[in-house]
Amino acid sequence: xxxxxxxxxxxxxxxxxxxxxxxxxxxxxxxxxxxxxxxxxxxxxxxxxxxxxxxxxxxxxxxxxxxxxxxxxxxxxxxxxxxxxxxxxxxxxxxxxxxxxxxxxxxxxxxxxxxxxxxxxxxxxxxxxxxxxxxxxxxxxxxxxxxxxxxxxxxxxxxxxxxxxxxxxxxxxxxxxxxxxxxxxxxxxxxxxxxxxxxxxxxxxxxxxxxxxxxxxxxxxxxxxxxxxxxxxxxxxxxxxxxxxxxxxxxxxxxxxxxxxxxxxxxxxxxxxxxxxxxxxxxxxxxxxxxxxxxxxxxxxxxxxxxxxxxxxxxxxxxxxxxxxxxxxxxxxxxxxxxxxxxxxxxxxxxxxxxx
Numbered sequence: 001x002x003x004x005x006x007x008x009x010x011x012x013x014x015x016x017x018x019x020x021x022x023x024x025x026x027x028x029x030x031x032x033x034x035x036x037x038x039x040x041x042x043x044x045x046x047x048x049x050x051x052x053x054x055x056x057x058x059x060x061x062x063x064x065x066x067x068x069x070x071x072x073x074x075x076x077x078x079x080x081x082x083x084x085x086x087x088x089x090x091x092x093x094x095x096x097x098x099x100x101x102x103x104x105x106x107x108x109x110x111x112x113x114x115x116x117x118x119x120x121x122x123x124x125x126x127x128x129x130x131x132x133x134x135x136x137x138x139x140x141x142x143x144x145x146x147x148x149x150x151x152x153x154x155x156x157x158x159x160x161x162x163x164x165x166x167x168x169x170x171x172x173x174x175x176x177x178x179x180x181x182x183x184x185x186x187x188x189x190x191x192x193x194x195x196x197x198x199x200x201x202x203x204x205x206x207x208x209x210x211x212x213x214x215x216x217x218x219x220x221x222x223x224x225x226x227x228x229x230x231x232x233x234x235x236x237x238x239x240x241x242x243x244x245x246x247x248x249x250x251x252x253x254x255x256x257x258x259x260x261x262x263x264x265x266x267x268x269x270x271x272x273x274x275x276x277x278x279x280x281x282x283x284x285x286x287x288x289x290x291x292x293x294x295x296x297x298x299x300x301x302x303x304x305x306x307x308x309x310x311x312x313x314x315x316x317x318x319x320x321x322x323x324x325x326x327x328x329x330x331x332x333x334x335x336x337x338x339x340x341x342x343x344x345x346x347x348x349x350x351x352x353x354x355x356x
Contacts, residue, residue: 007091007182009342010189011098014196018102021200022109030116035264039111042266043104050175051100058179090182099178102192103171110199114207114269115258121211126222129212129273129317136318143215143231146312153241156234156312162302163309164247166277169284169299186339191287193335194328198283202327203276214272216252216314221270231314248313278321281306282328 025031087093133142150159174195177188216232218225239246251267258268281303289296303325310316 006185006189006343007095010185010192010339011094013338013342014098014102014192017196017200018105018109021113021204022105025109025112025117028117031112031264032262035262036108036112039264039266040104040108043107044101047100047103047171047175050171051178054172054176054179095182095188096178099192100175102196103174106196106199110203111264111266111268113204114271115261115264118204118208118211118269118271119259121208123211123213123217123222123270125210125212125273126214126218129319130215130218130225132319133317141215141227141231142311142318143228143314146308147231147234150308150312153238156238157242157244157246159305159309159312160246160248162305163277163313163315164251166281166306170280173284173287185343186336187287187290189339189342190332190335191283193338194283194286194331195280197331197335198276198279198328201331202274202279202324203271206274206327207271210273212272212317212320213270214314214316214320215311216248217256217270220256228314235314246313248315252314272316273320274324274327275310275316275320276324277310277315278303278307279324279328282325283332286329286332 026033026036087096130141134140136142137145147156150156174192177192180188213221215225215228218228219232235246235249239249254265255268255270258265259270281299285296285299285303288299307318307321307325310321311318
């Protein structure tokens with residue numbers, strides 16, 4: 001009963017935050033409901049497809065363990081019924097269905113916000129962030145440092161692949177929470193609540209208050225920038241040298257082309273500060289440290305690579321990633337305390353053994 005209530009409470013808190021976010025997005029009058037529904041259907045299909053694939057793997061592994069323990073192959077239908085029955089008893093399947101549903105609702109509303117509402121804020125902070133970057137890095141743009149260290153076309157191509165492969169842990173990490181055991185309640189809840197905070201708090205609220213386009217879009221959307229034009233030229237030279245298109249250049253061109261469209265696109269919208277890309281990479285590392293120290297260090301290194309890549313490829317100012325990292329750590333701590341608070345009244349109500 002305690003496990004059931006804490007899971008439902010945690011999902012309810014997340015659902016209330018996401019529902020309020022969706023309501024604000026739709027109430028703006030700038031997002032067409034059919035477009036929102038079309039994008040939501042895409043994300044629902046994607047998230048539950050991924051959920052089914054992960055679930056199938058988990059189920060097959062559990063089935064194999066059961067067969068090994070019993071010495072015979074269990075009846076498949078009975079095993080599946082027993083597994084689902086156990087999950088129903090655990091928390092009425094809330095923890096099983098909430099992660100993929102959250103992914104679809106959150107990504108749809110964020111896409112709609114970023115493409116239709118965020119442009120109202122303009123891009124007035126790019127000059128300030130450019131100046132701050134130069135002040136922090138000895139008077140030069142940080143991209144010049146990364147290209148001095150990773151200047152070969154091969155290195156840039158590898159950074160590009162690593163940076164744009166981020167969608168895999170971004171989606172798998174959340175959906176996989178559906179299949180973790182009950183004992184991981186705090187980690188799952190802390191991860192999920194921080195995930196919501198990143199998209200809504202960092203990627204939406206602060207992005208609207210600190211609007212910036214980013215280095216790759218400065219000349220097109222803000223004003224002439226010879227330095228960032230030179231960065232674009234380097235990336236074009238990398239494509240020519242490797243004979244392989246850079247995902248960064250393709251995606252940047254797509255985002256520019258989509259400006260002003262009434263049609264919602266997957267991954268559409270332009271925003272630099274703070275960086276959701278960097279924030280989620282930091283979140284991956286924070287969660288990994290709770291599971292395994294070695295995995296934590298691997299994903300911490302990956303977060304650093306994402307930060308370098310965001311600068312190297314022109315997506316972000318260096319300060320975008322630094323701010324995102326600090327904010328994510330703050331959200332992680334707050335989400336951990338909230339996770340404990342969601343469980344504490346239940347623990348307090350549990351009868352305690354009498355003492356002499």
